[in-house]
Amino acid sequence: MTLRVFATIVCAGFLAGSAAMAAEPSVERGDYIVNSIGACGSCHTPFGPNGPDMSKALGGRVVEDSEAFTAIAPNITPGGEIAGWSDEELGRAIREGVRPDGSIIGPPMPFEVYHGISDTDLASIVMYLRSIPAVENDPGKSEYRIPLPPAWGPPVTSVADVPAGVTVEYGAYLAGPLGHCTVCHTPFGPNGAPQFETLLGAGGNEFHGPWGTSVSANITPTELAQFSDAEVETMIRKGMRPGDVAMFPPMSYPHYDRMSADDMAALILYLRSLEPKPFQ
Numbered sequence: 001m002t003l004r005v006f007a008t009i010v011c012a013g014f015l016a017g018s019a020a021m022a023a024e025p026s027v028e029r030g031d032y033i034v035n036s037i038g039a040c041g042s043c044h045t046p047f048g049p050n051g052p053d054m055s056k057a058l059g060g061r062v063v064e065d066s067e068a069f070t071a072i073a074p075n076i077t078p079g080g081e082i083a084g085w086s087d088e089e090l091g092r093a094i095r096e097g098v099r100p101d102g103s104i105i106g107p108p109m110p111f112e113v114y115h116g117i118s119d120t121d122l123a124s125i126v127m128y129l130r131s132i133p134a135v136e137n138d139p140g141k142s143e144y145r146i147p148l149p150p151a152w153g154p155p156v157t158s159v160a161d162v163p164a165g166v167t168v169e170y171g172a173y174l175a176g177p178l179g180h181c182t183v184c185h186t187p188f189g190p191n192g193a194p195q196f197e198t199l200l201g202a203g204g205n206e207f208h209g210p211w212g213t214s215v216s217a218n219i220t221p222t223e224l225a226q227f228s229d230a231e232v233e234t235m236i237r238k239g240m241r242p243g244d245v246a247m248f249p250p251m252s253y254p255h256y257d258r259m260s261a262d263d264m265a266a267l268i269l270y271l272r273s274l275e276p277k278p279f280q
Contacts, residue, residue: 023120023161024120025120025121025123025124025127026124026127027124027127027128027131028124029120029121029124029128030121030124030125030126030127030128030129030131031128032258032260033121033124033125033128033178034058034125034128034129035255035258036255036256036258036259036260036263037174037178037179037255037256037259037263037267038125038178038179038255039179039252039255039256040058040076041057041058041252041255042250042252042255043061043063043073043108044058044059044060044061044073044074044075044076045057045058045059045061046059046060046061046137046139047061056135056137057077057132057135058075058076058077058129058132058135059075059077059079059080059135059136059137059139060072060073060074060075060076060080060137060138060139061073061139062139062140063108064108067145068144068145068146069106069107069142069143069144069145069146070142070143071106071107071108071142071144072139072140072141072142073139074139075135075137075138075139076129077129077132077133077134077135078129078130078132078133078134079134079135079136079137080135080137082129083134085100086100087123087126087130090126090129091122091123091125091126093105094114094117094122094125094126095111095114095115095117095122095156095159096111096114096115096151096152096153096155096156097109097111097114097151097152098151104148104149104150104151104152105142106142106144106148107192110180110183110184111152111153112152112183112193112194112196113176113177113180113182113183114177114180115152115153115156115159115177116159116173116176116177117159117177117178118159118160118161118162118173118177119158119159119160119161120161121161121177121178122159164262164263165262165266166262166265166266166269167266167269168266168269168270168273170263170266170270171266171267171268171269171270171271171273172270174263174266174267174270175267175270175271179267181219181267182194182196182200182201184205184207184216184250185201185202185203185205185216185217185218185219186199186200186201186202186203186205187199187202187203187204187205187280188205199277199280200220200274200275200277201218201219201220201271201274201277202218202220202222202277202278202279202280203215203216203217203218203219203223203279203280204216204218204279204280207249207250209249209250211248211249212248214247214248214249214250218277218279218280219271219274220271220274220275220276220277221271221272221274221276222276222277222278222279223279224271224272227242229265229268232268232271233264233268235247236251236253236256236259236264236267237253237256237257237259237264238253238257239251239253
């Protein structure tokens with residue numbers, strides 16, 4: 001065996017080993033997902049007088065109170081009811097919206113895309129939630145005045161990892177299953193579901209809060225073509241349009257500001273690849 005061939009084999013083995021290690025679930029990976037692209041705290045962390053109360057991070061709060069429902073994001077720290085759930089039960093609740101007792105978790109949890117979370121990332125999220133300090137907070141129970149479906153789709157058996165990298169494919173994974181950007185930025189149809197097949201990324205959904213009413217932007221090239229990648233990144237990370245024009249919630253800019261440079265590049269690459277859609 002020549003030295004060159006030997007070196008090639010060693011290098012290939014090292015890269016394969018690195019990929020395998022990268023695919024292992026970890027608390028660190030879960031931390032990154034929950035506190036950056038996943039932005040779980042934007043719904044699950046209660047508000048204080050000056051914004052999110054980080055002393056009760058992920059301890060739950062009322063997310064939406066409307067004619068249709070009073071949605072309460074539960075306490076997802078070890079101080080909440082999930083402490084009595086197995087890892088498999090918690091994972092199923094996150095990815096499929098089914099509690100251990102068989103009841104269905106309602107909106108606004110975006111199960112339309114969460115069923116695509118990979119097994120590795122789901123395990124990492126569960127590991128992280130088990131590792132954080134318990135928060136003693138009972139935000140109450142959701143109440144739905146609309147019928148919920150019997151399920152959000154067929155049971156999920158296994159979801160493979162999407163190789164991380166600055167690619168359209170990984171950007172789609174970030175924008176869908178992990179970040180649910182496509183849910184908020186796609187118009188809802190008469191059945192209340194995002195119209196992914198026809199209007200993916202067209203925006204136009206209204207979100208009401210203390211800030212007033214904000215409307216989700218068109219994130220297809222119809223809107224984004226006028227902005228550079230750096231400008232799009234600033235809008236996502238900082239909530240600032242060119243000219244220092246502030247954007248409104250519920251976009252969780254502090255979470256997105258924690259995204260890695262490569263993940264942000266992949267996300268923008270994916271948004272650039274979308275089919276242009278008319279403004280809604």
